Amino acid sequence: MTDxxxxxxxxxxxxxxxxxxxxxxxINTPVVTSTAFDYREGGVRYPRYANALNHEVVAGKxxxxxxxxxxxxxxxxxxxxxxxxLSLMKPGDHAVILDGLYGGTTDLIEGLLxxxxxxxxxxxxxxxxxxxxxxxxxxxxxxxxxxNPLLSIVDLAATAAVTREHGVVSFIDNTxxxxxxxxPIEHGFDLVMHSATKYLGGHSDLLCGALxxxxxxxxxxxxxxxxxxxxxxxxxxxxxxxxxxxxAIRVERASDNAGLLAQRLEDHAGVECVFHPGLAGHPGHSVxxxxxxxxxxxLSFRLDDSVDPAGFLESLRLIxxxxxxxxxxTTISQPSKTSHAKIGDEKRAALGIDDRLMRLSVxxxxxxxxxxxxxxxxxxxxx
Numbered sequence: 475m476t477d478x479x480x481x482x483x484x485x486x487x488x489x490x491x492x493x494x495x496x497x498x499x500x501i502n503t504p505v506v507t508s509t510a511f512d513y514r515e516g517g518v519r520y521p522r523y524a525n526a527l528n529h530e531v532v533a534g535k536x537x538x539x540x541x542x543x544x545x546x547x548x549x550x551x552x553x554x555x556x557x558x559x560l561s562l563m564k565p566g567d568h569a570v571i572l573d574g575l576y577g578g579t580t581d582l583i584e585g586l587l588x589x590x591x592x593x594x595x596x597x598x599x600x601x602x603x604x605x606x607x608x609x610x611x612x613x614x615x616x617x618x619x620x621x622n623p624l625l626s627i628v629d630l631a632a633t634a635a636v637t638r639e640h641g642v643v644s645f646i647d648n649t650x651x652x653x654x655x656x657x658p659i660e661h662g663f664d665l666v667m668h669s670a671t672k673y674l675g676g677h678s679d680l681l682c683g684a685l686x687x688x689x690x691x692x693x694x695x696x697x698x699x700x701x702x703x704x705x706x707x708x709x710x711x712x713x714x715x716x717x718x719x720x721x722a723i724r725v726e727r728a729s730d731n732a733g734l735l736a737q738r739l740e741d742h743a744g745v746e747c748v749f750h751p752g753l754a755g756h757p758g759h760s761v762x763x764x765x766x767x768x769x770x771x772x773l774s775f776r777l778d779d780s781v782d783p784a785g786f787l788e789s790l791r792l793i794x795x796x797x798x799x800x801x802x803x804t805t806i807s808q809p810s811k812t813s814h815a816k817i818g819d820e821k822r823a824a825l826g827i828d829d830r831l832m833r834l835s836v837x838x839x840x841x842x843x844x845x846x847x848x849x850x851x852x853x854x855x856x857x
Contacts, residue, residue: 483539484723486535486539487535487654487719488719490537490538490539491532491533491537492531493527493530493531503527503712504527505528505711506526506528507707507708507709521707521708522700522703524547524699524700524705524706527708528711529546529547529705531715532711532715533547533684535718536684536686539718540648540657540686541653541657542659542666542687542692543687543688543689544687544692544693545684545687546684546685546692546695546696546699547682547684547711548682548704548706549682549704549705550669550682551667551668551669551671551672552579553704554667554668554684555582556586556698556702556704557685557695557698557702557704558614558616558645558667558695559582559592559614561694561697561698562614562643563587563592563614564592565590565592566591566592566611567612567613568593568595568611568613569592569614569616570594570604570608570612570615570616571583571594571596572596572597572616572618572621573596573599574626575616575617575618575647576618576622576813577809577814577815578816579616580816595607597615597617601632601633604636604637605636605639605640613642613643615643615644616646617644617646617647618647618649619650619656620651620751620758620770620772621650622647622649622813622833623772623774623809623813623814623831624825624826624827625650625749625758625772625773625774626757626758627751627756627757627758627759627761628761629761629765630646630658630661631661631662631765633662633663634663634664635662638662643664643665644662645663645664645666645667646663646666647668647669648667649669651766651770652668652674652770654725654767654768655725655766655770656765656766656767659686659687664687664688665685665686665687666685666687667684667685667686668683669683670682670683670684670714671798671800672798672799672801673721673724673771674721674800675800676720676724676800676801677717677802678801678802678803680710680714680717681710682710724838725768725771727838729768729769729770729771731836731839731841732771732836733752733769734845735773735834735836735841736748736752736753736773738845739773739848740755743780743853744777744778744781744852745775746775746777746778747775748773750770750773751769751770752769752770771800771837772834772835772836773833773834773836774809774831775831776828776832777831777832777852780853783808783830786832786852787851789850789851790851791850792839792843792844792846793806793834793844794806797812797813799835801835801837802837802838803839804834804835804836804837804839805834805835806832806833806834807833808829808832809827809831809833810828810831813833814827
């Protein structure tokens with residue numbers, strides 16, 4: 475197969491998964507709002523089973539984008555993660571997780587899964603140390619790359635090689651990169667998930683998640699998605715399908731903006747350091763360049779001691795302090811008070827997540843407008 479035998483991600487965003495219907499129905503997927511279907515025709519259909527028309531179309535689009543055999547759309551990213559752990563592990567089983575995962579994932583593990591008898595070890599991200607953490611009953615490895623909120627990078631190919639050698643399922647949260655910039659299955663990963671609330675939805679108005687992987691794994695996880703009720707309704711699926719059609723142009727524009735802002739922030743007297751894999755000094759820059767087609771629209775930076783965090787946030791006029799990320803608008807947050815608030819003070823300190831750390835989700839606005847807002851809030855002391 476040549477490269478041209480497969481459509482580009484931008485084309486898959488628009489056309490993958492679509493169903494050709496009678497001409498009178500137009501070119502858009504109709505919104506199926508029904509929760510009742512005739513069970514005598516085509517098997518039992520029910521929205522909670524994720525097998526109605528809108529489910530199938532959106533899942534097909536996500537599978538194509540990730541280069542996966544199959545996919546499922548869920549009611550949230552945490553719904554997807556919960557279904558993976560509960561499907562592939564049983565009490566007494568062991569999993570390895572990357573140190574510094576999203577705080578909600580850590581809270582799921584500590585608040586629900588460990589009390590149920592599932593066991594976990596943390597990994598520092600070095601492929602050379604991974605095999606030493608595996609046990610006879612290790613079932614799963616979960617990572618993020620880039621990570622939330624410090625934008626650390628995991629070598630996906632090297633990591634997947636280790637998990638395959640030991641028969642461990644490799645699972646990645648690909649929310650920050652999106653399939654536009656990174657397709658982990660091409661590097662050997664088994665399962666990919668998204669908080670589709672973020673870039674796939676892209677407009678800060680949907681709550682949803684997604685899983686993609688081998689057909690065998692997706693079918694094994696599917697029953698627990700159904701049991702958990704972690705499925706989406708037809709109207710939200712239609713909005714998600716519409717949003718994904720513009721995913722490529724949104725991500726590319728926002729990623730370009732983030733790269734420029736990261737460079738400018740790095741030179742600002744009000745900023746102590748910047749975390750963005752596109753910067754040449756980032757420790758994961760070369761690995762990111764080898765496995766990503768762009769460096770993403772997320773960055774974090776630590777304010778200099780001379781800048782008051784509360785005053786900085788109050789001074790912003792265009793950029794909104796807000797939870798979540800991945801929308802067309804630029805937002806900023808303090809992970810210590812939002813995404814990682816449920817992690818203990820000692821753990822946050824060990825990760826370097828304090829009140830001076832700011833996570834910036836860069837949108838598609840004019841980059842100079844964004845820079846003017848940041849520069850003014852930082853005291854206008856760019857070098």
